[in-house]
Amino acid sequence: MKKEILKLRGVKVHFPVQAGVFNRVVGHVLAVDGVDLDIFRGEVLGLAGESGCGKTTLGKAILRLVEPTDGEVKYISQDDDETELTSLEKKDMDPFRKKLQIVFQDPHSSLNPSFTIFGSLQDPLKKFGIKSKEERRKIIGDLLEAVNMRREYMDRYPHEFSGGQRQRIGIVRALCLEPELIVCDEAVSALDVSIQAQVLKLLMQLKKEKNLTYLFITHDLSVTEYLCDRIAVMYLGRIVELCVSEDLYNNTLHPYSEALISAIPVADLDKQTKRIVLEGDVPSPVNPPKGCPFHPRCPKATDICKTEVPTLKKYSTNGNEHYASCHLIDLPEIT
Amino acid sequence: MENKNNIALSVRDLKTFFYTNNRCNKAVNGVSFDVEKGKTLCIVGESGCGKSVTAATIMQLLPTLSRIEEGEIKFQKDDKIINIEKLEKNGKEMREIRGSDIAMIFQDPMTALNPVYTVGFQISENLKYHTNLNKKEIREKCISLLNDMGIPLPEKRVDEYPHSYSGGMRQRAMIAMAMACNPKILIADEPTTALDVTIQAQIFELMDKLKKENDTAIILITHDMGVVAELADNVAVMYMGNIVEAGTADDVLRRPTHPYTKALLESVPVLGRGKNQDINPIKGSTPDPYNRPIGCQFAPRCNWQTESCDVMPEITQINETHQVRCHKYEQFFEKYK
Numbered sequence: 001m002k003k004e005i006l007k008l009r010g011v012k013v014h015f016p017v018q019a020g021v022f023n024r025v026v027g028h029v030l031a032v033d034g035v036d037l038d039i040f041r042g043e044v045l046g047l048a049g050e051s052g053c054g055k056t057t058l059g060k061a062i063l064r065l066v067e068p069t070d071g072e073v074k075y076i077s078q079d080d081d082e083t084e085l086t087s088l089e090k091k092d093m094d095p096f097r098k099k100l101q102i103v104f105q106d107p108h109s110s111l112n113p114s115f116t117i118f119g120s121l122q123d124p125l126k127k128f129g130i131k132s133k134e135e136r137r138k139i140i141g142d143l144l145e146a147v148n149m150r151r152e153y154m155d156r157y158p159h160e161f162s163g164g165q166r167q168r169i170g171i172v173r174a175l176c177l178e179p180e181l182i183v184c185d186e187a188v189s190a191l192d193v194s195i196q197a198q199v200l201k202l203l204m205q206l207k208k209e210k211n212l213t214y215l216f217i218t219h220d221l222s223v224t225e226y227l228c229d230r231i232a233v234m235y236l237g238r239i240v241e242l243c244v245s246e247d248l249y250n251n252t253l254h255p256y257s258e259a260l261i262s263a264i265p266v267a268d269l270d271k272q273t274k275r276i277v278l279e280g281d282v283p284s285p286v287n288p289p290k291g292c293p294f295h296p297r298c299p300k301a302t303d304i305c306k307t308e309v310p311t312l313k314k315y316s317t318n319g320n321e322h323y324a325s326c327h328l329i330d331l332p333e334i335t
Numbered sequence: 336m337e338n339k340n341n342i343a344l345s346v347r348d349l350k351t352f353f354y355t356n357n358r359c360n361k362a363v364n365g366v367s368f369d370v371e372k373g374k375t376l377c378i379v380g381e382s383g384c385g386k387s388v389t390a391a392t393i394m395q396l397l398p399t400l401s402r403i404e405e406g407e408i409k410f411q412k413d414d415k416i417i418n419i420e421k422l423e424k425n426g427k428e429m430r431e432i433r434g435s436d437i438a439m440i441f442q443d444p445m446t447a448l449n450p451v452y453t454v455g456f457q458i459s460e461n462l463k464y465h466t467n468l469n470k471k472e473i474r475e476k477c478i479s480l481l482n483d484m485g486i487p488l489p490e491k492r493v494d495e496y497p498h499s500y501s502g503g504m505r506q507r508a509m510i511a512m513a514m515a516c517n518p519k520i521l522i523a524d525e526p527t528t529a530l531d532v533t534i535q536a537q538i539f540e541l542m543d544k545l546k547k548e549n550d551t552a553i554i555l556i557t558h559d560m561g562v563v564a565e566l567a568d569n570v571a572v573m574y575m576g577n578i579v580e581a582g583t584a585d586d587v588l589r590r591p592t593h594p595y596t597k598a599l600l601e602s603v604p605v606l607g608r609g610k611n612q613d614i615n616p617i618k619g620s621t622p623d624p625y626n627r628p629i630g631c632q633f634a635p636r637c638n639w640q641t642e643s644c645d646v647m648p649e650i651t652q653i654n655e656t657h658q659v660r661c662h663k664y665e666q667f668f669e670k671y672k
Contacts (some may be wrong), residue, residue, distance in 0.1 A: 199618075246610070259533060263535065
């Protein structure tokens with residue numbers, strides 16, 4: 001039986017836009033605008049979308065690195081205890097910080113250049129009660145070996161490492177408190193292809209060894225398809241499609257996902273498809289279009305799309321649950 | 336290759352070195368290729384392999400600490416053949432070629448456009464120096480260029496500053512700038528790396544159209560094998576300053592013969608192959624350019640390395656179009672027969 005680790009209900013993150021002499025609030029950037037999502041224990045959930053669709057903000061909102069404006073983020077422990085994270089006081093959040101960790105996108109800016117690797121990595125261990133230095137060195141050393149780096153590297157400074165190595169240090173940082181869920185925010189996007197493959201393999205191996213759950217945020221659908229069990233596609237702060245990763249490719253329901261998939265260059269001469277070229281750019285999240293947020297760019301848009309906002313409905317493809325929010329889907333809805 | 340007149344640009348044995356702190360970085364170390372009219376040549380490689388330096392060398396846009404050591408860059412202008420490497424960097428002839436005959440699109444449209452001038456002004460500069468059009472005609476041409484690039488309301492947009500353009504529109508403005516004088520060669524240095532896939536698709540569509548309509552030769556620099564498969568007619572794979580494999584897209588993608596090309600193709604997940612595809616990372620990382628391996632540059636990361644790899648392999652012509660720089664190419668090529 002699949003057990004949830006996180007339950008998101010109606011999560012919204014709105015950033016105020018200020019202008020004028022008195023910094024009056026003139027509007028809101030609707031970065032994340034009502035997301036419902038369940039993350040199951042032991043799965044890899046991919047979160048895909050173009051830049052500005054709110055995927056990083058959602059990842060950060062889960063860890064309360066950005067405070068959600070509205071909605072619930074529930075953490076469910078292994079013994080089925082539910083805790084609502086968004087209403088907790090800052091200091092009550094601490095035990096959950098240990099369980100939920102993040103790997104950041106840019107390995108160059110996420111390590112402090114004036115500390116050694118050990119200096120940077122020991123702080124969380126200190127905070128969570130590992131008092132003896134020897135023990136801290138042992139934990140970090142063991143993890144460095146687990147990501148195929150040498151134990152001695154912990155006394156070096158970040159500038160001595162290459163991008164791929166730094167990203168692995170970022171993974172060690174996330175792992176050192178033995179978390180249950182890791183949010184990987186574009187963890188491999190800044191790396192060269194040959195290094196990217198190394199990090200992907202490493203992530204999969206660690207998942208097996210340590211029983212981790214990943215929320216894998218990326219714009220690269222080929223990586224998501226390879227790595228993830230389920231994929232959620234976001235557009236303008238909302239999830240437009242959520243399904244098992246094979247189904248996203250084989251039984252695409254939402255026209256946006258379809259266009260996104262067709263736009264990805266495929267390194268295989270036998271698999272070349274016709275690109276669906278979308279007109280224009282992603283609309284501004286300050287002032288999203290009425291009706292379906294995708295309708296101004298959608299090649300299939302009809303009148304209903306201009307007025308009514310579609311909700312995320314449940315369908316079934318290949319016997320798997322398949323959620324999509326579009327008015328134009330022919331399949332019968334499952335309730 | 337058969338017809339000499341089809342070749343717009345021919346580079347032979349090009350070497351560009353950088354000198355810093357009394358050390359020498361052989362960024363481009365003996366590169367040869369031809370660019371045909373109306374065809375796209377993709378130069379693929381990881382960061383630091385010298386692909387951008389090759390482009391900068393052709394445009395003579397190298398920084399002061401570097402110079403062209405050896406080699407030839409032959410550019411066919413009308414019926415004359417010009418040796419670009421012999422021209423003075425800021426001389427009259429080079430300035431005439433740069434921007435009008437050979438134009439370039441840079442990677443980052445955010446930094447390549449000047450924020451204090453309007454987009455229209457920046458496009459018209461090119462026309463002012465390279466054509467005899469008067470002010471009014473230049474403005475009309477600017478508007479029609481923006482229109483061709485699919486920018487809405489070009490009459491209004493032409494007077495706007497780059498900050499009011501989105502990323503995709505800036506890149507299109509850059510292409511408009513590059514295409515202003517109908518160049519014979521367009522060099523695009525990672526034109527879509529900073530853009531989203533849906534915008535990338537728009538830019539590719541545009542470049543395809545330009546290639547077909549104007550018979551422009553395109554040199555596309557990229558690190559993405561997917562882009563190569565979609566756009567390339569010819570491919571050159573670079574590693575540590577050398578071309579390790581070159582040929583038509585068919586040659587290189589269907590019959591990769593150099594271990595590095597094979598490894599590159601195997602290291603990226605391909606959309607549509609599902610979860611069970613096998614990806615194989617390349618072991619280690621690219622060597623320090625100041626502390627290179629002797630012999631074959633890829634040897635330390637190669638699974639088929641032998642003693643013979645301590646000597647730099649020569650380029651071998653496998654067939655008319657396909658060439659490779661590896662001692663043991665035969666054992667790979669056998670399989671495709």
